[in-house]
Amino acid sequence: MSYSxxxxxxxxxxxxxxxxxxxxxxxxxxxxxxxxxxxPSCGDDMQVQTQVENGVITEVHHDGSGCSICCASASMMAQxxxxxxxEQAQAKKQAFYDMVSxxxxxxxxxxxxxSLQGVAKLPPRIKCATLGWKAFEQTISKETVEQAEGVTxxxx
Amino acid sequence: xxxxxxxxxxxxxxxxxxGKAFVYLDSAATSLTPEVVLEKMNEYYREYxxxxxxxxxxxxxxxxxxxxxxxxxVQKFIKASSREEIVFTRGTTTAINMVAFGYVLPKLQAGxxxxxxxxxxxxxxxxxxxxxxxxxxxLKFAPLDANGAVTPAALQSVMSEKTRFVALNHMSNVMxxxxxxxxxxxxxxxxxxxxxxxxxxxxxxxxxxxxxxxxDFYAFSGHKMFGPTGVGVLYGKxxxxxxxxxxxxxxxxxxxxxxxxxSYKDAPYRFESGTPMIAEVIGLGAAITYLEKIGYxxxxxQIETLREYAIQQLEQLEQVEIYNxxxxxxxxxxxxxxxxxxxDAVTVYDLEGVAIRAGHLCAQPLLSEIHQGSILRMSxxxxxxxxxxxxxxxxTKKASxxxxxxxx
Ligand SMILES: Cc1ncc(COP(=O)(O)O)c(C=O)c1O
Numbered sequence: 001m002s003y004s005x006x007x008x009x010x011x012x013x014x015x016x017x018x019x020x021x022x023x024x025x026x027x028x029x030x031x032x033x034x035x036x037x038x039x040p041s042c043g044d045d046m047q048v049q050t051q052v053e054n055g056v057i058t059e060v061h062h063d064g065s066g067c068s069i070c071c072a073s074a075s076m077m078a079q080x081x082x083x084x085x086x087e088q089a090q091a092k093k094q095a096f097y098d099m100v101s102x103x104x105x106x107x108x109x110x111x112x113x114x115s116l117q118g119v120a121k122l123p124p125r126i127k128c129a130t131l132g133w134k135a136f137e138q139t140i141s142k143e144t145v146e147q148a149e150g151v152t153x154x155x156x
Numbered sequence: 157x158x159x160x161x162x163x164x165x166x167x168x169x170x171x172x173x174x175g176k177a178f179v180y181l182d183s184a185a186t187s188l189t190p191e192v193v194l195e196k197m198n199e200y201y202r203e204y205x206x207x208x209x210x211x212x213x214x215x216x217x218x219x220x221x222x223x224x225x226x227x228x229x230v231q232k233f234i235k236a237s238s239r240e241e242i243v244f245t246r247g248t249t250t251a252i253n254m255v256a257f258g259y260v261l262p263k264l265q266a267g268x269x270x271x272x273x274x275x276x277x278x279x280x281x282x283x284x285x286x287x288x289x290x291x292x293x294x295l296k297f298a299p300l301d302a303n304g305a306v307t308p309a310a311l312q313s314v315m316s317e318k319t320r321f322v323a324l325n326h327m328s329n330v331m332x333x334x335x336x337x338x339x340x341x342x343x344x345x346x347x348x349x350x351x352x353x354x355x356x357x358x359x360x361x362x363x364x365x366x367x368x369x370x371x372d373f374y375a376f377s378g379h380k381m382f383g384p385t386g387v388g389v390l391y392g393k394x395x396x397x398x399x400x401x402x403x404x405x406x407x408x409x410x411x412x413x414x415x416x417x418x419s420y421k422d423a424p425y426r427f428e429s430g431t432p433m434i435a436e437v438i439g440l441g442a443a444i445t446y447l448e449k450i451g452y453x454x455x456x457x458q459i460e461t462l463r464e465y466a467i468q469q470l471e472q473l474e475q476v477e478i479y480n481x482x483x484x485x486x487x488x489x490x491x492x493x494x495x496x497x498x499x500d501a502v503t504v505y506d507l508e509g510v511a512i513r514a515g516h517l518c519a520q521p522l523l524s525e526i527h528q529g530s531i532l533r534m535s536x537x538x539x540x541x542x543x544x545x546x547x548x549x550x551x552t553k554k555a556s557x558x559x560x561x562x563x564x
Contacts, residue, residue: 007563014559043516043530044499065529067499068558118562125503 010115017112018068021075023082026063035138039127044070048078048135055086060136067128069119074132076113086140093133100129162450163539165190176509179544184329184488184535185513186379187360189443193382196442197435208434209408209425223434226441227424233444234374235365236391243390243397243424244437248356249279251375251390252323254427255352256283259373259392259400260321266292269318271349273298273306274521275328280354281521284323298324300525303483304331308339315347322351326358326374330519330533331479332486334358341370350396356380360537361459361487363452372396378436383443387436390427397423404429455538459487462536462545469549475556479526488535493555498530500558507561508551510544 034049044066051059060078081089095109102120119129166188171178204218231239245251288295296314298306322344344351352373359376377388409429411419420426479490502514512534
């Protein structure tokens, strides 16, 4: 699926993820790795939880509070990486980082998340857009998975 | 009614932000620096930029003279009884830590109590948490009134014979509520305790008389009162300073160094180790001169006029919620826009060229008191104009359409 640039559509996508986020709310079950990240300067606060089986991300949850860009982005992230292999999820993560730092937009990989492309023009907000992705990245990093089961608290 | 005489003294106000003329409404975070202060610091580096307290040559004496004359100036500025009661520090945060770790902690015993409040800046909050934890002491909180102030009765309600130390602000940094610090000092002393006043937000707006207040310590920062960053002041009653342990050891603070023991200078020099922030202290002196030239009366009238106008405009916008409408001495307006996260809003202001603050404002305890995770704060100084407020209000009206910033 690919989108042509349509501002009205992007606005709807962002507001939709902001107001009715996907995969929101954490679960209390074994086998999940949870990472909690905060942006102390603005108060954004994000937890991301993943379950990985045989190199595939079987479930992703997130919970937190923050601005529209932070919350909508975390919801889009969860939608994008659910059911993906770790390699594919990493590629999407990289595509997202590239987009918000103005290094090209991969519509194939980013799907609805291309609605956030305007963040590239707002340097102070890049941190908002990437907070959920950063937390996700840590949940699947080798070290975090090795110490799994516990909750890792990290302050950015 | 509106005075624009001072705006031209601040070169940064000729800048643009995001292609719009720069409107600065974040002076409570740091004030802008006037040309005269920049000049004075430049002059030090260009004309006599050598070390102080060391050189026996003429230029060193010149630097010494300029540096030490600021101590006299600060003494008069806050009406301390002697110049030796003025310690130059890196800022308010450092000053408070010096007192917490050099004065209070060594005397503190398990079971003692320290009193502070939920409206303190983290600088006057976290050090007391740490000191209390280290000593096994208890931290107590004087309750706030509806405007965010600590009344003498509120302080009295948490004082006991176990209270050793009280640390409160003169003016808070979010609500800008003004505390009657003279009465708070009186209550503290009635219980045989001592008090530090965090004056970081008060000094830019009110004339200070530490002897009338009768506080034991008073701390403030140069950068919030037209001075440079990296310099602040700790005032302490001389007996208190003499009883305080140094926080940092090294050159300049010593009297005599032997192989195994060292004796130290008397206060305040004992607390000024190493090469001090010479240009910054000299710049602070120029800032005090500048502030006194304008006069507190002018600053207060200007800010009050602008603030009343801004409040009046904001109150017409039903989406705006103001948290400190009745703090008339305040230089800040703490507010939120309904259904808009403060960080979404602040980008709208940013793109309109208007600098205001968003987030927890280094006052998470206070925000939890008013049940907000984050807020917006605009703050005023004498260089602001009615046109600034108009730009601010125009941006406020746009803030509900916060996604627009992604599609410009
Ligand atoms: C009330 C108050 N106290 C302390 C501070 C800390 O001052 P500084 O960062 O200059 O050390 C501030 C600065 O924001 C403040 O507003």
